[in-house]
Amino acid sequence: MSANASLLVEQLWQLKRLVDRGECADIQFVHLNNLLREPNYRADVLRRAEASGSEKVRKLVGSIRDQDSGMPLMANTGPQYIPEAVKSTPRKRRHLIWLAPLVAAGAAVSVGFTALEPQTIRISENITAPATWEGGKTYVLEDIVFVDNTTLTIEAGATILGENGSALIVTRDSQLFSRGRPGQPVVFTSARPEGARSRGDWGGVVLLGNAPVNQPSAQIEGIPASDQRGSFGGPDATDSCGVVEYTRIEFAGFEVYQNNELNGLTLGGCGSNTIVRHVQVHRALDDGIEMFGGTVDLKHILVSGAADDSIDWDWGWRGRVQFAVIQQHADVGDNAFEGDNNGDQHETTPRSEPVFYNVTLAGTGHGAKAHRGMxxxxxxxxxxxNMIIDSYAMEAVDTRDEVRALAAGKQLVFSDNIIAATGTMGSRQAEQGADDDDYGFDEEAWLRSPENRNHLSISSALHPAARHLTAPDFRPRIPSRDMPATAPPKSEFFDESATFSGAINPKNPGSWLEGWTAFPES
Structure with missing residues (x-):
């Protein structure tokens, strides 16, 4: 790295530190890696910092502009350059909202639509040039629409209606910037009128990228193998599929062909520079969110009423998750989590090995449909x-296939969690014969092992309102002093102050769900 580039990296780190200290009124958080890698993101941060920052910030922005050539400062592959300030300066962690990038000013061209009226625009063709869907307007997907080798920006307050058979698929080497705000989320929902909407009315949102997957010639579900636009995966673990924040996806998951439905949100081979934060998937016909490989992280996630699994992963996903709520509905659904590595070769690498902290799984007890936690x-x-697994009629965790070596090698760890009002709570007999699908591994002994510090309770850890269909409350009913929580790892991603169980801080009167989530029945 040249001397000028090294100086610029140091100055950008200084800018991030000033933002963290509250010296930019219009910026709450800066993602350092994206600041270095993404010129469009960097340009937007500099513009906002110059407009709303302190005098010190504005001077620093001027110096950065003098040095900045508008090129990426970090390669897409290989080791990351970390400024000395990053290595040595302790950081005060805060619970913050990510700042999303803007597509650079210029020719943001909307293609493939016809205007019916000023506020409603029908999308009938693929998007092959940079496009912006404006806040306050409604866009109607008429068919499967591909964002192909370009970018699509969706502004806060935009509504996207999906007609039957439609979906939005962002292909590899393309990006989606769905940039809602707390009071103005981006909403993907059914094109049917309110009161007539249901699961599977339309397809959903698919993002494909270049991060590693362990399945050769990976092709996303629902796209014919002959169509290369459905392929994904590559060598770049830091790949960015874009930004999805303060975004709701409702009534998605139509059946493409028999027993194969699209998910609410599908992330195939998306890398660690993809930002997925403050996202709700509501009443999906298939899975709520599914990751096929990649290293994408998720934060502040809500999946409510999925008809299959709420969060599903396969093919070597190695991302991180913090602050996630799963709400089961009594009449539908399967597992809160369903995790796989590779069905053809269980030991293939990269192995699926996600990391979860501060998760609430809200089951329905003995309802019409029995559920498992994982x-x-x-x-x-x-x-x-730091999980709460509450009111799952069958069991908290069901392991299958060979897991003994994974648990012994600490590749599979379940500790510092609360399991409440779930399963048989100790009265279940060991699996035998045809029911022994994990070679004699005793899940219950593993969960109850003192070294794992899990807490099992007969009473529910959540209020009854956690199961309310239209106005749920996921705050725990037990005080934080009684929670067996541990500090999350120190990193730019995790909020290490979240030393409580579940996704909602019991000490706060409100929660991060307020202002942008919704729970329509139809």
């Missing part, structure tokens, strides 16, 4: 901490 199989690892 099914972990086909070689997946995983790290699960």
């Amino acid at each position: 099914v972990l199989r086909e070689g997946t690892g995983g790290h699960f901490h």
